[in-house]
Amino acid sequence: MDLVAVNKELRTKSPAEIVNWALAQGEKPVVTTNFRPYEAAILHAVSKQKKDVTVVWCDTGYNTNKTYQHAARVIEALALKVKIYVPKQTSSYRDALMGGIPGIDDPLHKEFTEQVKLEPFRRAMKDTQPDIWFTNLRKGQTAFRDTLDIVSKGDGGILKVSPFFYWTDKELDIYLEENKLENEFKYFDPTKVLENRECGLHVH
DSSP: OOHHHHHHHHTTSOHHHHHHHHHTTOSOEEEEEOOOTTHHHHHHHHHHHOTTOEEEEEOOSOOOHHHHHHHHHHHHHHTOEEEEEOOSSOHHHHHHHHTSSOOTTSTHHHHHHIIIIIHHHHHHHHHHOOSEEEOOOOTTSOTTGGGOOSEEEOGGGOEEEOTTTTOOHHHHHHHHHHTTOOOOOOOOOTTTOSTTSOOSGGGO
16 A cells, blocks of 8 residues: 555545545454543544444543543443453552652653553554554644654554544534534543653554
């Protein structure tokens, strides 16, 4: 697949058209989500065309009450088929050994990220074995994501598809309003600390 040519063509398409194109490229799509702001858009766009799509939620265990409540409402509203993956260690166990959430300069931060995000994600991918991976990555979120495009290749040749890659917050606000979807801004990612810092899932 010529990704340069594919991305050039898809830049003129709507998210719905991009999802439709992507679904035709494989047989085992998944959508990953953490229910951060604007995640309802990608969940709606994909589930509208494939109602039984597997939604993978790697729950770090450190989400806010608002995020958990938001997730429950979105799951119910869109009738999502969600598989939840959590760390093998409890937050209490981790807090006792690490003294809470390690800062980004703390040597323990790498192990913390491995436990709460990377290991559960690898487990999820191994369990679901997807060939298409829908995400809500967008240009401008991090320096690394600026090097990607609507379609990129992940580990093992997985086709990673971000239908809203070039959309702005304002455009997504309109999408959510038009489709009667709620948003949620009280989101906390313990592994990123800084908003423009890469979490680690998308560098593969």
